Amino acid sequence: MKRISESTVGRLSLYLRILKEYAGGATISSEELAGAAGTSAAQVRKDLSLFGTFGKRGLGYSVPELTGELRGILGLGQEWRVALVGAGRIGQALFGYQDFRTQGFYIQAVFDSDASKVGERWNGTVVRADEELERVLATEAIDIVIVAVPAPAAQSVVDRVVAAGVRAILNFAPTRIEVPAGVALKNVNMAVELEGLSYALANERANDRRGRAG
Amino acid sequence: MKRISESTVGRLSLYLRILKEYAGGATISSEELAGAAGTSAAQVRKDLSLFGTFGKRGLGYSVPELTGELRGILGLGQEWRVALVGAGRIGQALFGYQDFRTQGFYIQAVFDSDASKVGERWNGTVVRADEELERVLATEAIDIVIVAVPAPAAQSVVDRVVAAGVRAILNFAPTRIEVPAGVALKNVNMAVELEGLSYALANERANDRRGRAG
Numbered sequence: 001m002k003r004i005s006e007s008t009v010g011r012l013s014l015y016l017r018i019l020k021e022y023a024g025g026a027t028i029s030s031e032e033l034a035g036a037a038g039t040s041a042a043q044v045r046k047d048l049s050l051f052g053t054f055g056k057r058g059l060g061y062s063v064p065e066l067t068g069e070l071r072g073i074l075g076l077g078q079e080w081r082v083a084l085v086g087a088g089r090i091g092q093a094l095f096g097y098q099d100f101r102t103q104g105f106y107i108q109a110v111f112d113s114d115a116s117k118v119g120e121r122w123n124g125t126v127v128r129a130d131e132e133l134e135r136v137l138a139t140e141a142i143d144i145v146i147v148a149v150p151a152p153a154a155q156s157v158v159d160r161v162v163a164a165g166v167r168a169i170l171n172f173a174p175t176r177i178e179v180p181a182g183v184a185l186k187n188v189n190m191a192v193e194l195e196g197l198s199y200a201l202a203n204e205r206a207n208d209r210r211g212r213a214g
Numbered sequence: 215m216k217r218i219s220e221s222t223v224g225r226l227s228l229y230l231r232i233l234k235e236y237a238g239g240a241t242i243s244s245e246e247l248a249g250a251a252g253t254s255a256a257q258v259r260k261d262l263s264l265f266g267t268f269g270k271r272g273l274g275y276s277v278p279e280l281t282g283e284l285r286g287i288l289g290l291g292q293e294w295r296v297a298l299v300g301a302g303r304i305g306q307a308l309f310g311y312q313d314f315r316t317q318g319f320y321i322q323a324v325f326d327s328d329a330s331k332v333g334e335r336w337n338g339t340v341v342r343a344d345e346e347l348e349r350v351l352a353t354e355a356i357d358i359v360i361v362a363v364p365a366p367a368a369q370s371v372v373d374r375v376v377a378a379g380v381r382a383i384l385n386f387a388p389t390r391i392e393v394p395a396g397v398a399l400k401n402v403n404m405a406v407e408l409e410g411l412s413y414a415l416a417n418e419r420a421n422d423r424r425g426r427a428g
Binding site: 006009010012013014016017018021036037038039073074075076078080089090093096097099100103104105143144150151152167168169170174175176178182184186187188190191192193194195196197198199200201202203204 | 220223224226227228230231232235250251252253287288289290292294303304307310311313314317318319357358364365366381382383384388389390392396398400401402404405406407408409410411412413414415416417418
């Protein structure tokens, strides 16, 4: 398979989500898909052509067939074994996020370095001590690690996880993380997004005050 | 104030977070800040010079002074009035995310279109009916709206919010949202990040099978 860009993978995710919610019938045109995705029909056709020939000229794409193909491309036909490091507020919210499971992401193990949290039962999953991390990553054959620890602890957790052979990390710690080539890293940072909004608002107000007397 | 890029604003957020956790004393050098942020000392000095003269040559930056300046630049000295649209699982997790409050983001109102949720009390905040949205945005002088509704409903919620005069939106719905110029929009999409990881893993396995016999 050709190497494709992160933005293409992001659009494929979006197409899949649109198909899931599509109420228009058994087929969908590239124009409809493009409209819902905020892109062009030419872009949709180009993205999908990377993976072979889909759809029939004039008839559009079969919704179930395209759904199946996209799920396969995105690795969603498989089940992924996930470990969560950090049993704080964000970790708890993520553990309770049921859509993970419906998409094939199964949290197998939860870790925390806080002795008062170790031993807690979360729906049958026991919070384990940080020292067990390497052993459990191996015995549970973990594919993906979600990092939800405070920022100063995040890089050292990631280093241990990478050394243990994990190749995919989703980081929620509000800090910059480095991983070696060959390890996939994604970051989710709500605080940074909110601060981007407050920056925009604060500046707009400042400009309003300066620019528009009265 | 000069117009600065989103990536600069993102780095300023990161510097602020690093300062908050810095245990090295009353001053910090641009080298230390750069090391923790994964950037260069020259970049740190360039970013901070946009806002005036900080720090003393050879002495570094005063941690409390720089913290205060960054908070001001990012609009964090102010309190922002936030409304949450969507009282589902993600909405609940966000409502419970206490760090919002410590950073000056106060959720004043929660809305849902599901009649069975309307009237629920969340820590003293009552979930309101969707029809009240426009009226409450105005009476409560809402600055920022967090959108946590299903994807098909998201654009119409955003259109109503924008029409009501809100200028900053944080979108959690897994779909592409359009806003007019002058409205700040940020997106957080965990599903897309996870699918990016599963794509990377699925492809790596496929390549392993093809490339490395035995």
